[in-house]
Amino acid sequence: MPSTQHLLLKQLLASATGTLTGKVPKLAAMRLGFEVLSLGQVMPWNVFLEDANVDGMAAEWVRPAAAQAERVLLYLHGGGYVLGSLNTHRGLVGALAQRCELATLAINYRKAPEYPFPAALEDALLAFRWLQKQGYAAHNIMVAGDSAGGGLAFALALALRDAQEALPAAVIGLSPWTDLALPPPVLRRVTHEESQVLEAFEIRGWGPLYAAETPLAHPLLSPVHADLHRLPPLLIQVSDAEVLSDDVVRFANKARAAGTPVTLQVFEGLVHWWHLFWRFVPEARLALDRVANFTHTIWAAQLASKQAA
Template sequence: MSRQQRAQVDAMLRRPTSAPTGPRPIQEIREGFKALMAQMPVPADVRTTETALGPRRALEVEPEGTRRPGTILYFHGGGWVSGSPETALSLTGHLVSGSGVRAYSVDYRLAPEHPFPAGIEDTLAAYRALLERGEDPAAIVFAGDSAGGGLAVTTCLAARDAGLPLPAAVLAFSPGLDSTRTGASMDAKEDADPIFTRAAVEYTGAMYLGGADPHQPLLSPAVYADLAGFPPLLIQVGTNEILLDDSTRLAARAREAGVDVVLDVTADVPHVFQVFAGFLDEADEALERATLFLTQRLRAAQRGDAASVGVRSRQYARANSTRLP
């Protein structure tokens, strides 16, 4: 692990043009985020295809070689106001390349044009579309980064509350999990965070809220969610980010609910540091751990566990008429 690598990443992210912070016009935020993420390398051994899941466009990402059974349903970051499957392609591609498992990355609607709960409606519809195709939920993992990491958690909550069978696992990179902004790290880590300030996340967060009360599970699961019955959960986060306590508090709630949870905290790295794979040793190692988590949780599907498929399919058949309010 290189202190010099971490220092170089920190310096790059502190340049005024790097981070999608506000207050700035929404189009400027989106263009800045797109430009930043375009610098992140995508593995050469994956291929992409335009497709759709439910009503929304999606990007299918597949390994060039032999594909293992299973599906990663990926939700991109961008503060709920920016980003796309393309901006997340480095992360999605590394997960696909490392695991050999196909991914679908969902182009969910963004605020302020489409505030809460539009994004969750879209990600839940994408999950329903996979189930309606006959995919076994035991062979699906939700994954995402930043706002998308938050959506991985809240989509799982929405699926459970709608009576749907749950995925095999949830993987979240630096998830946004508290729209009340009450974590101590919001202030304690502001100097260490090279990307975000409280003012910046409150600015874009207000766009996502659209006037909704943040004191509810689908907006602040780190504070209000009941995680009973949740699938295994891996949360990766860095110490140099104001959203650190979003992760630590959700992990604590998961443990209290009896959920199998791994809180993976890496020192002196920023928000979604995994995008620096190939340059930052900690990013490479974190992605290796994430890939191991995915493959372990999908092991039953890779063995062709017919009993599991049958049970999950019957669960979905019973629940399929339920819809998110």
């Protein structure tokens, strides 16, 4: 049963987006609105920010005081490949970095439609390789992302595998977008279920903006259509009430069948992007705590393997 705080959040989101239903807000207005909403964020205590330049791409280090020296997290924000920035996700990244005790590099990857596929993926690859040039071994890098950023994190791992490059220690997807093709069952949920946020922002138009001339079912656009063998351990969190939940579960089951270690955590009755509201929604804090537990388990398994060797 969702918390009272979450029920209140759901009502506020429904009220805020209800007037947009059936309309198509201009992309510039959506971007501005998201940036304005981000002004109310507060960073967790003892988490520090530092501007970074990743071979010409704007980025930001989010460093908790207790960060491990040799390990790092690469974070890819969500926003349907068209929205979002370092500003919009700073609080979430700070909360995650603090719990995981990891210095976290958040990048401002290029957005569609100005920069369609594969621009975002190229930027994610650039950041991962840049971290290695800074001295971080691939097995000491984790990659995480929410929504479209989660799908992008999976695409990053697929691209590294196909290029026969070293893979990250693990990949974490928070409500990841794994199928831009949006099959008919998903479209029916968008149309008929209580999904005001995604409906108001016209999720059906986001995928084509990013894909441009590339088929939506391309495996680096829609990882659910990829060959999912030989990937690092995956942590996937999703709510059963999300529009994209069926695709996420399908992706997780396919990855397991391919032999990839998958931890799937399904939450009950929560809105998409509930992680963003960690300051006042207890389910969001619980989800982030579970991410931290997963990362600590991965590091412990690495240490045990090294000691046994």
